[in-house]
Amino acid sequence: MTIFNLYIFDKFGTLLHYAEWNRTKKSGITREEEAKLTYGMLFSIKSFVSKISPHDPKEGFLYYKTNRYALHYLETPSGLKFVLNTDTTAINVKELLQQLYAKVWVEFVVRDPLWTPGTVVTSELFQSKLDEFVRQSPIFGIRNI
Amino acid sequence: MSRQASRLDAKKVNSEFLTLTYGALVTQMLRDFENAEDVNKQLERIGYNMGMRLIEDFLARTSAPRCLEMRETADRIQQAFRIYLNIQPTISNWSPASDEFSLVFDSNPLTEFVELPPDLTNLRYSAILSGCIRGALEMVQLEVQCWFVQDQLKGDNVTELRVKFVRRLEEVIPAGED
Amino acid sequence: MSTYYFVIVGQNDNPIYEKEFSTVNKELRKEDHRHLTQFIAHAALDLVDEHKWKTANMQLKSIDRFNQWFVSAFITASQIRFIIVHDNKNDEGIKNFFNEMYDTYIKNSMNAFYRINTPIKSPMFEKKSEIFGRKYLLS
Numbered sequence: 001m002t003i004f005n006l007y008i009f010d011k012f013g014t015l016l017h018y019a020e021w022n023r024t025k026k027s028g029i030t031r032e033e034e035a036k037l038t039y040g041m042l043f044s045i046k047s048f049v050s051k052i053s054p055h056d057p058k059e060g061f062l063y064y065k066t067n068r069y070a071l072h073y074l075e076t077p078s079g080l081k082f083v084l085n086t087d088t089t090a091i092n093v094k095e096l097l098q099q100l101y102a103k104v105w106v107e108f109v110v111r112d113p114l115w116t117p118g119t120v121v122t123s124e125l126f127q128s129k130l131d132e133f134v135r136q137s138p139i140f141g142i143r144n145i
Numbered sequence: 146m147s148r149q150a151s152r153l154d155a156k157k158v159n160s161e162f163l164t165l166t167y168g169a170l171v172t173q174m175l176r177d178f179e180n181a182e183d184v185n186k187q188l189e190r191i192g193y194n195m196g197m198r199l200i201e202d203f204l205a206r207t208s209a210p211r212c213l214e215m216r217e218t219a220d221r222i223q224q225a226f227r228i229y230l231n232i233q234p235t236i237s238n239w240s241p242a243s244d245e246f247s248l249v250f251d252s253n254p255l256t257e258f259v260e261l262p263p264d265l266t267n268l269r270y271s272a273i274l275s276g277c278i279r280g281a282l283e284m285v286q287l288e289v290q291c292w293f294v295q296d297q298l299k300g301d302n303v304t305e306l307r308v309k310f311v312r313r314l315e316e317v318i319p320a321g322e323d
Numbered sequence: 324m325s326t327y328y329f330v331i332v333g334q335n336d337n338p339i340y341e342k343e344f345s346t347v348n349k350e351l352r353k354e355d356h357r358h359l360t361q362f363i364a365h366a367a368l369d370l371v372d373e374h375k376w377k378t379a380n381m382q383l384k385s386i387d388r389f390n391q392w393f394v395s396a397f398i399t400a401s402q403i404r405f406i407i408v409h410d411n412k413n414d415e416g417i418k419n420f421f422n423e424m425y426d427t428y429i430k431n432s433m434n435a436f437y438r439i440n441t442p443i444k445s446p447m448f449e450k451k452s453e454i455f456g457r458k459y460l461l462s
C-alpha cells in the first residue's frame with residue numbers, strides 16, 4: 001500500500017497545496033495545467049454522478065479506481081476539496097482524509113493567522129506536519145510496485 | 146491529587162479573560178475610531194473573518210454534513226455556540242416561511258461586567274457574534290443577514306440575534322467548463 | 324440616630340465616589356455636616372498611608388477621631404482607599420460593608436468602559452451601595 005500524491009483545492013478551484021511521495025511517472029504537463037485538469041475532471045464527475053444518481057445523493061462522488069491507482073475525494077461543506085491518489089489496495093482512505101482535514105489542515109493552516117484564505121499555503125510547519133502525517137499513516141506503508 | 150484532576154483543558158481560557166480582552170479591544174477601537182458606527186462595522190468584519198476560519202474547525206470537530214434546510218442550520222449554530230462559548234441560545238420565533246429565526250441568549254460571556262455608557266447607545270457591543278455567523282455560513286454557501294433585535298446591554302431582558310436566509314450561493318464553475 | 328459618610332479615594336487622592344447614609348430624614352437634619360465630613364475624610368488620608376504599612380490586612384479599622392466623628396478605612400491592593408466617617412461605633416457593619424463594596428468595586432472595574440481613577444457613575448454601583456448601606460450601616 002502506498003500514497004502517491006495529494007491536491008488540496010478551495011471552493012473556487014484554486015490549488016492551495018500539492019504534495020507528492022512515491023510518484024515516479026510525471027504527467028508531462030505543468031503543475032498548474034495538471035491541477036486545472038484534475039479539478040475540471042472532478043467537477044464534471046461530481047456533477048454528473050449526482051445527476052444520474054437513482055436516489056438523492058448523500059455524499060456523492062467518493063473515489064475512482066484504475067488498475068494502477070485509486071483517486072480518493074473528500075469535499076467539506078465549506079467547499080474544500082482533498083484529492084489523494086493511492087495504489088489500488090489502500091483502505092479507509094476516507095477516514096484518513098477526514099483526519100488530515102481535522103488534524104493537519106485545520107490545525108496548521110486555518111489557525112495560522114498569517115495564512116489568508118484562498119491563497120497558496122506556504123507554511124513550512126504545515127508541510128512538515130503533512131509529510132509526517134502521511135508517512136505515519138498505515139496506508140503509506142512500504143512501497144511495492 | 147484533586148488539584149490535578151480539576152485542572153482545566155490547557156487550551157481553554159477563563160471566560161473572564163475573554164470578557165476583559167474583548168472589552169479592551171472594543172474600548173481601544175472606540176478610542177481609535179471615535180465613532181460607534183465605524184466600530185460596529187469593524188467588529189462585524191473581525192467576526193466575519195473569524196467565522197470564515199471557525200467554520201473549518203467546527204466542521205472538522207463535528208464532521209457535520211451539509212445542511213439541507215434552515216432548521217438544521219439553526220441547530221448547528223446552537224451547537225457551535227455551545228462548543229466555542231459554552232452558552233446555549235434558544236432558537237425561536239421562526240418566520241412562517243422557515244427562512245428566518247432568532248437566537249435568544251440569557252447570558253452573554255462577552256458582556257459580563259459591561260455597562261454601556263449613556264452616550265454609546267448606537268454601539269453594537271457584540272457585533273462580532275453576528276459577523277461570525279455571517280462569515281461561517283457564507284463558507285457553506287449560505288448568504289444570511291444577521292442583526293441584533295434585543296440586547297441586554299440596552300436594558301432588554303434577553304439578547305436576541307435574528308438570522309435571515311437570503312440565498313444559496315451557487316458553486317463556482319471552473320473556467321473553461323460549462 | 325447615625326450618619327455615615329462614605330467616600331472612595333483614587334490613587335491621586337481624588338474622590339471617585341461619595342455617598343451619605345443617614346437614619347435622619349434629610350429635611351429634619353439640623354445642620355449639614357457635609358463639608359466637615361469631607362474635610363475629616365481628607366485629613367485622614369495621611370493616617371491611612373501611615374496605617375497601611377503596619378498590617379497586611381486590607382481592613383484598617385478605626386484610624387482617626389475628630390470630636391464625635393470616627394474614621395474607618397479600607398485599602399485595596401491597588402491603593403484605592405475606602406473611607407467612612409461615622410458618628411457611632413459599628414465595627415462589624417462597617418467591615419461587612421467594606422467587603423461588599425470592595426466586591427462591587429472590582430466588578431465595576433472589570434467593565435471595559437470604566438477607567439481606573441475616574442468617578443464612578445454606574446447606576447448598578449449606585450444601587451448596590453444603596454442596598455449594602457441600608458443592610459450593614461443603617462440597620
